[in-house]
Amino acid sequence: MDEKVLKPITEVSYLTAANVGRYRGILRYFYTQYERLHHYLFPEEVLSYLRQSMFFQDYTEEQLQQDLNQLVEWKNLIPRQDTTRVTSVEEFKKKKFRYQCTPYTVEIERMVQGLEEMGDSFGGSLERTLFDRLLNSLIKLLAYRSDSSHQHRKIYGVEDMSDEELYALWQELYDNFRKLTEGATDYLAHLQSEKVEEMMMTEAFLSYKDAVTDYLRNFMTALQHTSFRIENLLADAPDQLIQLITTRLADYELKIPRLDERPPKESLIERFFGQWQDLTTWFLGDESGESDLIYLQNVTNETIRRITRFAQRIGERHHILKxxxxxxxxxxxxFARCDTLEEAHEISASVFGVFHTRHLFSGGKATEDIYAEIWDEEPTEVTIKPRVRRYREKTKPGAIKSLQQEKQQTLTAYLKEREAEQKLVAGIVQQNQIVLADLPLVDPYIRKTLLRWIGKSMTHQERMAKTETGRKFRLITVDDQEITLRAEDGNLVMPNFVIQFLE
Structure with a gap:
């Protein structure tokens, strides 16, 4: 018996620990994000997701950090210090981590989910033929012909199938889809692992680079050839046909003799419809974001680029050390075969370049024409200064001009402008307050001033602030209705505010 069989597996400790609900909730989120090719998570993302559930309403950040530390100790998570958003040495010393679930954890969660859904095993590869098989199964499932007796009625191919044939076709369709998604996710995650990245940095990787790159490119070619047809079929599939198919599949499932308790028909219909929704969402996406097909394309292209970059760096390093x-x-x-010294000088100039050359540069190019000759351009005059340490350019002393009168005029004009603006603001104050809903057509300066006061008061807890002249005021919301503040340069729709001066 192998010694590994006798060793305890600490990675499964979270399934039977005291806080099993918290640990399973955290690792299930890590697993679902891993399936979506999102391998590294920050604690803030995990906490935001958990608080969406009614079971984690009172879950605190400190509890999350304790649970993450425990999962790291059980080897369920791998912490990695995040230095991408560090802006100071103090932030670096705080060691902000992001976490990645270990391969053991992925396999355990996949096994647990498989027990929950009674699923099958998976394989980590990029099989090009799965797209063609998936497309053929969809064509058989959604094929139709026109009814000669009813011109507007369509007869679908599944109506001529028996329940057993339809069930086998559905199983073939969903099995191919599951193999495609799980195999692609596992294989790309394998290529993104730290161990493979370390192998990519070695010269031995060059012998495998072309094979891996061709493998990924062939997969992308097959994906692009068939994905558009699959998307069109899924988008045009009528809801009535899907309802008919899921109902017949549930009826056939119930006809299978079983000794245990049978699930209700509605539950089976919901399960088959959920499988169809998974297939549709993976290819077409939903309102929450892009499809997983786009994720797969982007990650595959990025993997090809990363492999090419690694190979290029290895080649450059090998070339430097050559x-x-x-x-x-x-x-x-x-040089030894040269008959004269002049011939050796010519070879030297060709191989090593001309020695003791001087490069002169002056001004910029007068034209962007690449065919223009330098002899056709106008000459540039350059004044050469003596290279003497005590040399100074001659300058003429200038008189200091007094700008006191211009300053006084500018200050007077500014004060007059401020006084006129204050009069405009004072003109809209009625009974020690400004009712924005009752204001007539106002000057743009008044609108800007009111918005500046509103912005100041919004930052205060009691919505209080001071004007530029020191007057204290409070912002009051009258009701939930909106008003229109009319100005000479346009109208502004805003809440129904009243500015009340306190003194």
């Missing part, structure tokens, strides 16, 4: 000994020996033999 010995140039043979090249130098070839050049030395070339």
């Amino acid at each position: 010995s140039r000994r043979q090249d130098y020996l070839f050049l030395a033999d070339w």
Whole structure:
């Protein structure tokens, strides 16, 4: 017997621990996000998801951190310090982590979910033929022909099938879909693991680079050839046909002799309809976001780019470390066969370039024409300064001009403008308050001033603030109705506010 069989598996401890509900809720979310190719999660994401459930309404951030630490100790999660959003040394010392579920945890959660749904096993590969098989099954399931007796009625192919044939076709369709999604997710997650990334940095990876890249590209080609047809079939599938298919599948399921208690028909219909919804959502998406097919395409393309980058870096590193000994020996033999020194100088200039050259640059190009000759352009005059340490350019002393009169005029104009604006604001104050709903057509400056006061008061807990002149006021909301503040440059729809001055 192997020694591994006798060792305890600490990764399954969370299934029987005291706080099993909290641990299972956390790891189930990690597993579902892993299936969606989202491998690293922050504690804030986990807490936000858990609080959506009625069972975690009182769940605190401290409890979550304790549970995450415990799951790390049980080897269910792998912490990794996040340095992408660090802006200071203090934040780096706080060691903010993001977490990834371990392969053991993924397999355990997949097994538990399989026990819950009585599913089958999975495989980690990118099988191109699964798209073609999936497309053929959909064509058989949704095929129809026109009824000669009723011109507007469609006769679907499933109506000519027996319940057993329909059940077998459905199982074939959903099995291919499950193999496709689970296999692609597992294989791409394998390529994104740390162990594989470490192997990609070695020179031995170069021999596998072309095979892996071709494998991924062939998968993408098959996906692009068939995905559009599958999406069109799913989008055009009528709801009446899906209802008919799920009902017949539930009837056939109930006809199978079983010794245990049979589930109700509505439950079976709901299960088959949920499988159809999973298939549709994976290809077409829903209102909550893009389809998983788009995720798969993006991740596959990113994996191809990452593999290419790793191979390029290895090639560059190999090229840098490559010995140039043979090249130098070839050049030395070339120089040795020269008959004259002048011929050796010409070879040297061709191989190593011209020695002791001076590069002169002045101004910019007068034209962007790539075919223009330098002799056709106007010459540029450059004044060369003496390279003497004590050299200084000659300057003429200038008189200091007094701008006191211009400053006084500007200040006077500014004060007059402020005084006129204050008069405009004072003109809309009635009984020590400003009722925005009763204001006539106002100047744009008044509208900007009112909005500035409203913004100041919104930051205060009691909605109180001060004007530029020091007057204290409070913002009051009259009711839930909206009003229109009319100005010379347009109208503004806003809440029904009243600005009440306190002194």
